[in-house]
Amino acid sequence: MLRANASMSKQPTNGNNRELLVRQFVCNDLFARSKIGPIFYVLSALITGILANLHDPLSPIFGAALAILIVVAVARLTTRPPKNEPVHIEQFIIKHWCFVISSVVTWSAFYSWIVYTYGMSSAFLFGLVSTINFSTALVHQFSPQLKRAITCSLLCLLPSVLIMWLYQPSLSIVTFTLALYLPYLVLTARNSHKEYFNHLDNKLDLQAALAELEVLSVTDGLTGLLNRREFNKRLAVAMKICQRTQSGMGLILLDLDDFKTINDTYGHSVGDKCLIHATAILKRIFSRETDIIARVGGEEFAVIVQSNNEDEAKQSAKKLQEVFENTPYIDNTETASLRITASIGIAYYDGNESRSAEQLYIAADNAMYDAKNSGKNKVITA
Template identity: 60%
Template sequence: MHNKKDLAYQYLCNDLFTRSKIGPVFYVLSTLITGLLAGFHTSTSVPFIAALGVLSIVAIIRLTARPPENGQASLDKFVHKHWVLVFCCVATWSLFFSWTVYQFGLSSAFIFGLVSTINFSTAIAHQFSPQLKRALFCSLLCLIPTLGVIVLFQPSLQVAAFALVLYMPYLMLTAKNSHKEYHDHLDNKLQLEAALVELEVLSITDGLTGLFNRREFNHQLEKALAASNRTKQAMGLILCDIDDFKRINDSYSHTAGDDCLIHVAKVLKQVFTRETDIISRVGGEEFAIIVLDDNENSAMKSAENFQQALSASICSTQGHEIALTASIGVVRYQAQMNIKLHQLYDLADSAMYKAKNNGKNRVEYAAL
């Protein structure tokens, strides 16, 4: 499972890509329309053709450069590539439009291009505000070259330059607010997801022992039966009941009884160590284990190992040393057997009670 920092970074990368999708298309369209309005289509114009070509190539790359999901280094590489591409778009457009302003001054191309420039700078500042410093750098890069050309070469457009200068502080302030709102929203999203994960864990976990609860056991048993039929491999079901558990509660207290249950769960985890072993607490003092890929009757062998390990252990609680034993029933399911889920459980349950009736602290096997 990802930690919060890694997950936040993954979301940030995904958002950068999502917010970047539509922008490249508008750079191409704005360059094309500005060029047409300036009359570049009537004669060869190297800056126009070059800008259109570069922006078209960058647009394709930006639209296909999806963020990976395989580690910090790959995500860092994606972010670096993303900002290089954004910088290429902004620099190409800014240089092209500045050249247009230098060539033509006040014109329909200037008016359209100026509106596009302001739109681009605004979109960058807000859409990419998750990384504020880079967003502001590219946003201002969109405005400053045009501002410089107006001041140096087109004094008749100084009102437009004044408007751009006045707009910059507002742009930076709103970008800062957008940055804060994004990260507040991201924090809330991560907290909600963490709460949902915790709720999901609680819904399938026994609060005392940390094992699966009865509800999840039923679900896992159904999955195991289906997997056994699909893979043609046997599976084992083991039911364990702690012997004389009521006496432990009555003699030592329910707190001591809880400590005994925790002790049994610990021993179970020490015996059933395979990743495919599924351990659950299915009742007050009753536990169930699903053993997948039950080759050479490993369920029976593991049940015997657990019976021996538990009887050899001591639970220390509240100054008392309590010896524990369990009565255990085992059933082995062969793939494609004509038996229902509850029948399989009942067989293991019957074997467990047979062990209890035959003297306790023993393992009984139920044949199908």
């Protein structure tokens, strides 16, 4: 059957739950943003090597760099993020960054060697464009983790800039231009990081608001129990489950006796506290996963309880009646001790009947009013 309380619905995101959602979102986002990058590292290394004529015969440096990039690309594309497990999420993020750094360092070392060995050439120009693209993509794509994004971007670009400065004086204008580009990358990374988390905060706030609205749409604002509309849906579903599994269930309706007198004598604030008191009793008695509790009227409550037979359902109702009778509501602020009783009606459904949910509810409702009209504080079976 269906669980009775609001935990069936999405809960508003807050506290540790929100932090976990952020980590999960960042984890999934890092994976999604790294699907294309590994392939471009491989293609760029391959084309750069071919332009430098390193493929015939195969240069050991070219072959090693290409092999490492292919292995890392396969690892990055096949290692998928976990679901909602903080330890595993953190492990994935660390593993992911190890893959990214491996790709960056391998490419940077290979291209720095190209710069050192070949200077101005078609391989140099193609590799230069690729390096600028990689370093720029790193600060944008991986901005959720700012320090790592900046570190990887600098690891990608800075070694080749240093090689140009130290060993290729003819490329001084390129070196100077790239040196000016480095602070731009850092500033861009910071801005992207800020924009990313502003967007993420807005998204989570919207999700939390929608989740809260969803909870409010199916629950009673005072007691937190299901409301009448949602209970009717759950009742119909519970009956279908009984039909499919050939099991039984009891529908218990109860009305607090003389509740109007409590409101008139002590005020509605005490009346509300009595309703909350009644809710606590119901939750204590019907605490199984399959029990469904709702507030279906002002002082009326309904319970769906799995039962093997009608006697078992009636025993549950009798126990509820006894607990109500022996558990008065004590209001310390009003110095009031109120004995609260309930008139209870039961209708049993065995899964083989042709009754509708509405007919079952009416039967239990009639039994409840029979209990109330015959002296109150009674349990009557339909």
